[in-house]
Amino acid sequence: MFFTYLLRELRRRRRQAALVSLGLAVGVGLVVTVGAASSAASSAQDQVLHSLYGVGTDLTVTKAPTAGSGGGFHFGGAAGSAPRSFSGSHIGSSPGLALLSNTDVTKVAALSGVRSAVGGLSLISITFSGQFTPGSGPPSSTTGPPSFSANTVSIVGVDINNPAVGPLSGTTLLSGHYFASSDQDAQVALLDASYAKQQGLKAGSTVTLGGSSYRVLGVVSPPSGGTGSDVYIPLERAQALGSAANQVNTIYVEAQSSSGVSAVSREVSGLLPSATVTTAATLASQVSSSLGATSGLAGSLGTWLAVIVLIVAFALAAMLSLSSVSARVREFGTLKALGWRTRRVVGQILGEGLAEGVVGATLGVGLGFLGAYLVGRIGGTVKTVVGSSTFPRAGGALAAAAGRFRPGAALGGGGHTVTVHLNGTVGLATLGLAVGLAVAGGLLAGGIGGWRVARLQPAEALRQVG
Template sequence: MFFTYLRRELRRRRKAAAVIASGLALGIGLVIVVSSVSAGMREAQDQVLHSLYGVGTDITVTKEQAEEGGGGPRRFTIGGGKDGGTTTRTDDNLMPVGGFDKLDADVVDAIRGQDGVATAVGALALNDVTFKGEFKPGEIQGVPQGKPGEKPQGRQFVQGGGADVDVDSFTVTGVDTGEQSVGPLSSSKVTAGTGFTAGDTDALKAIVDSAYAKDKGLKVGETLTIKGKKFEVTGIATADTGAATSQVYIPLKRAQTLADVDMKDKVSTVYVKADSSEQIGAVKKAIDASIDGATVTSSADLAEQVSGNLSTASNLADNIGRWLSVAVLAAAFLVAGLLTMSAVSRRVREFGTLKAVGWRSGRVVRQVMGEALVNGLIGGALGIALGVGGAYLVTALAPKLTAGVAATERGPGGPAARALESAGDQIEIALRAPVTLNVIVLAVALAAAGGLIAGCFGGWRAARLRPADALRRIA
């Protein structure tokens, strides 16, 4: 009887049901779009972190270089000809990246032994700067001097000479070949050739970033000279998103040996993976407390540094979008409730008569709430369709967003900022608005809630009706 009456009443009041369902559909559709855009913002931010931070990396540890340790400009020695004549020279300098101090390999072992740490690996960031050109000494001009020991007879000066020098530079990172699931190379995928193996600790092998390989015309099997050593290019790596952390990767032991300054058993960055996401905070605090002067950065800290219009859009979606959704949804629920009450008021004679023939108030209320719940579910179905369509339009029409990572107050910004420097300080991210199962479940829950709220309004009004009201209407 309940369902028969319900079906008949919904058919009789199709227009009223459509108005209530449409109001709920608009509110639910907006919630789906905003939730999907917010999820897309988080996904875009994750892509930035994924490309800059390394897959599986939860924490990075660096140490800011002391001011007396060379905070000023670096000095390079460029030699001239031995006989004083014109000569062609090539000087290859492999220096640690400025701003970072070296960490002992013992630090890596100490971090690896901390509670809550799954693994930790060290990496050494270097800059290879090569000067190549012709060097010609100047010639002494002016009045010649007297005999040795005598006072010069006139002024002399050097004229001419100089150098025509080409400068080439690229970034080199020494990586731990025994553990590659964490670290600077983990955010790239080897798309040509092969990667490192655990036994390549001292091998003259190099993996080159695809963008750098394309720029220099490097292919698998060719050689690349680093500090006078010829490295075979065994693989080409492509960053999953955005810029690669380095342009060239070589085994860590080789990088430590070839550096111009003493870097034996030294690293510039430690990459840490925690046992679980819940332990990242505790691990970060423990590392910060145990290593003097270290800059310990977690993926959450890096996320807070993501800037550009990605950050602006993310804040807009999270703040304004959330409150707009709540306001529209509350208005939709209120309108649905008022419309249901109005519909019940127009059915005074019907409900009064039903009470007069024996229907209890509870049965009338259940009937009204049943109708409102069905209207809510219909509105939910329409809202899901509207929301999915809106999310698809956002994905299809949204412009690309840019993101950057600012340097921290305590240090030079870490490997993330270094990767952005090679990418022009910005990364472009395509905005998506994915509709997940959780969002659909949320939409169904909101539809049911909207229907129940509207039913409560209508049920309250129906419960107050008396058979005498119906008799007065008939008279």
């Protein structure tokens, strides 16, 4: 009887029921869509961060160089001399990053709350050739035909015993194999896919770094949307190449739990006061452009829109429920006259509200998935710019190199651009929240109608209709 009565009643006032369900569905759909957009922005942000950090890294420790340090290149000769041809190469620590000792890595690893810490050494290898006139300042191509060229290769030394943290953690092996533990001091390398393609190299080839040949073990792709270093080599070999024995310029730290990242950050700052500690949060705060805009839109406008629609839907459902109850006063009075208990009558109305809520939730989830799909379709690709000071890997080195040598657009500007695709995924939590809201809306509407009925005296109900 309960379901028969419920379904027939909903069928009788199907327009009203459809309106209530549709209102709830729109609200639910918006909640799901906003959740998906937010998730897409968050996921995109994660991609950006992973492309910079590696998947397992919670924070990085770097140190800014002191003024005047780092040396540089000097083109000597007496002023007014005749133009001279030159060529050469140089490998050095990434100019934007000062050196830290291996001992610092060990100390950081020993901090409470730290699961693991590994050192990395970012190097920049520059090969150049051209002509200059001594005393005329840095060579330039602006005063005549190009007379100077520079070829830059970013190299990073990685701790091959702990690949889960650090530069290699977010990469994907495309061919060959990763380092073996026995490769610690071997002249072996992994190449970035773009660099390998550009240079025509593959697993088994050799690549020359600092005048020495390195056997290519494999080719890797950077984290989705990110840009990796051109060449990865064992840390010890990088230290030898960069004349930085027992030194690194980035410490990659994995916290024991995500909630402990802030505490670890404070501990590291206390341990190494002159170092810069960058967490995902601080890095994310510097992520700019359309990703930030998307995230902000999803987080504020979308949420408010969903809240407003839900409030309107709830109010509409409640009003229609009250209207329905008012139109059925005689019916409920009759049921009470037949001996139906108030809770049974209220249960019947709640059941109708619940059914409307469930239909609304089902439709809303469908709308939400459609919205999530559209987020991916319309949102498309987002370019994100990360400032060079926050980019401790190859990007920082490249940016610094670009600032010093100004070789042109090939090296990019002062920041690092990461391209990510927005994928609106609907999480179970969002789904649960949305369905819960719709059901709550239906129950609220039914509850308000039920409250009206519970207060209804049977005599009063029967009198109202004469």
